[in-house]
Amino acid sequence: MRARKVLVATLGALVAAATLTSAGAAAITTDSHDPLAGRFDRPRHGFASPTTTLREGRPSDVGLTDQPIRDAEQFLSDWTKPDATGHPHFSGAVGLLAHDGVVVDRYAVGGALRYADANGTELPPGQQVPMRDDTIFDMASISKLFTSIAALQLVEQGEVDVNAPVARYLPEFAVNGKGAVTVEQLLTHTSGFDADPVPSLWQGYPDIPSRRKAVLDSPLKNAPGTTYLYSDLNMLNLGFLVEKLTGEPLDKVVHDRITAPLGMVDTGYNPPASKLNRIAATEYESSPPRGLVRGQVHDENAWSLGGVAGHAGVFSTASDMAVLSQAILNGGAYRGHRILRPDTVEQMLTNYNQKFPDDSHGLGFELDQPWYMGALSSPVTAGHTGFTGTTLVIDPESRSFALLLTNRVHPTRNWGSINTARQVWATSLAKAMAVKPVEGRDAWYAGLGNSSTATLSTQPLTPRAGGPLQVSFSAFVDTEGPTDPLQLESTTDGVYWQPVALRASGPGAPAGDVTSLSGHGHRAWWRVTAEVPATGVTTLRWRYSTDPNYTGRGVSLDGVKVTERGRTVLDGERNPSALTASGWILTGR
Template identity: 30%
Template sequence: MYKKTLFLFISLIAVNVISAQLVYNTPESVGLNAIYIETNVDSIMNDAITQKAFPGAQLLVAKQGKIIFHKTYGFHTYDSIQKVAKDDVYDLASVTKITGPLPALMKLFEEGKLNLDVPFSSYWSSWKKRKDKKDITLRELLSHQAGMNPYIVFLSDVLRNGNLKKRFIKEENRKRFSNKVYNNLHVKNRFKRKVFRKIKRSKVRDDKTYVYSGLASLIYPTLIENITGENYENYLNNNFYKPLGCEVLGYNPMTKHFNNAIVPTEQDSLFRNDFVKGYVHDENAALLGGVSGNAGLFATALDMAKYMQMLVQKGTYNGKQYFKPSTVEEFTSIQYPENDNRRGLGFDKPLIRNDTLNIKEAYPAPQVSATSFGHSGFTGTFVWADPENELVFIFLSNRVYPSRTHRNIYNLNVRPKLQQVFYTSPNSEEKIINN
């Protein structure tokens, strides 16, 4: 009787720990060295800003359910007027893929409304008569093993000689042009049909090798609406964002009227002719009214930490279960290692044999576990979760400011170096040598 009672008590403690919510604490509370961490992170960040990898950034790291580091660096822009703040809002770019449609797809899979291994055309009927697409599965699409084209530039459909085609874009909001692209720019509501048609007609590689493609992500929000019968944004808000306490996470932040500052992205010289701020940077997502599965979400670092911590805790956060542990494991596991494809279902994974590589060759840091997962974003965002090490890593920047030609975030290997700091930190009681 005593043993059974003790077992139940320990089990309850374990459940409470795994369902906990994030709290702020010190690196020492999880056995790490605060001086080592801050010294190294400061050095990497300041060097990156000096070399114009980005005008500013912030880093949030949680370990064992405790936020042990959250610090900002630099400014919104290179004019050094507005400092980066901890509650600033960033364009997540492709991090949207794992934060927007993916949790919805995971939930629908768990409910038996989606099967990963039947033809996707079972749910997306327009593909049924396409010989090269009718047998593609959702598992292949999510793991980028379907042979789809990487990208289609839909902006070319609305431009002629550098000018916007009035049959697709209007300056004023009209009944058939209610999707806002930017200030005083509205796209035709039915442009989405053109997007889907071009994806349907796009070529598929005969050899199904790993090719990263964001095309299916453009379809997922409509697919989710078709299956659930609910508005895509409302579905995400009601099932995930609001219960998690993600106060800002969502699409089109300019319509939300919150007090947080929004960090600008790029000087768009293609069709908006302005410094883009508060509207999605990605042109394809913009032409869908800012709501897409490939890009469009905006968030704070804390929002992203809560979402990733829920996944680290096997689908549970603050006493609420969002997914079964088996669902999280299924989607975060590598799918096609035999094809040298590192991807999970939607989630990015470390390079195969990543732990054998040095920091210059690895992705992300070589010390992350093989069970870790996350995603990067074109605008300079990066989120990663490591269940084995109970570590969540959130990096937000606007590296595309003022232009996407700025690539020093990659050249300097900024994000893996930052991540490595938290794996190589000495024990909190050890002395730091040669640092």
């Protein structure tokens, strides 16, 4: 058994907290009014109490500011309106944000049913159906999380070993050189499977038995464990494994063991016709000739398997997915019902893919993916997306989650990516949380978008004692990474700027001398010092710049001070007007 990678320290205490009391409550308890509520710069440790239940509230109830959330709502609204292309980015959306057990925002906009054909011909207003808080969505690949949970429940029961070959449980799986593929590799998409069944199941096989056999017979593209390649085949086969060991179809397993215990009454496969008026439409399909798809799974392979598959097929609402998200934050329990032990949830949130740095993955969840997690992303932030336009982001460090459910394939999948909207929605929750100043009432903050630069410059500084200038400041840095650096630069002529070596200390700070600061997920203030030779009148500036893709929460500076041999040359805390800002603001949050 290869050594399992240990979760970042924020979840390190989980196993110790897993022991349940006789009442079923975990040793760790939290309070939605605890002093860390609403703080982005004070990451939590361990899970929330298993007794934490969601309640409705306002952002201010848990220390959040609401302007970033209102701005994100406006962004979603704008994206449901036609742009220069003549069509919107998506027909409609339902968003939900929660922090510390409080649902701080629900937002529904646009249409659940809007178009009559693949060309985007709008239905008459009387035939359109608006989005509502309780609209039911085809969750697409978010269904993989339900399959993963069902499989891990079998692990808890001792019926499955994640390190064992899949063929131990499904002997027929071993064909075509797959005898060494493990259950863990299915869960982490490192099995070696190609991206999709070839040919597609609905095109290449006449009936469900032949399609199931085609999945089991699928060959590998890469040697097991050598490559990360996201593939529906992993979860299709895992779903078959669950069915084999439980003796029940996957939809019944998911209902009986996950959704029914959690009270997720609108979640399941093949929703009944009685709920059709609440279901968001997806694509108008001519191949296969299904017409407007509404109430049936959009994914063609899942459809060809009768609507129940390990990789797709689950329908759900924002409210139901909020319950599942809170159950994960609670360590696997909600309203007295436990679906997983805390140590099992920890495995879902542990990165097993350190060999593949950009593809962090737990046993089920994707981890640390800024392309849709935005500024909530960190090494322990978990989530998943769905092709139909669904997004789930769970941030254990702030006890938060962001859900954005859209029907972006209605009426066609060809209207473009919605990843920017995914980032904006998750980032709004991160920016609603406070990063409190280290000193005084405020700090300098730059929360830039892509391809931007912010500068904070000193007035010209005149050395008098011939000694070097000693620079000190505190920095909170939450960026995409090295491509979005914070740098300190100096100039004596106002034209040529030279980088200044920095030395930082604090959780997650870089070691030794560096010329830039970057990184995300540590969520801590760093103390930073630098030394600038006294070669004449010198101007300093802090420059934060971003590349064309992704941004974190941003950068804050506080307690800026420059001295020379003990003499104060500049004190930005006492005299903030000594600093000239472009793209920076003074804020108490």
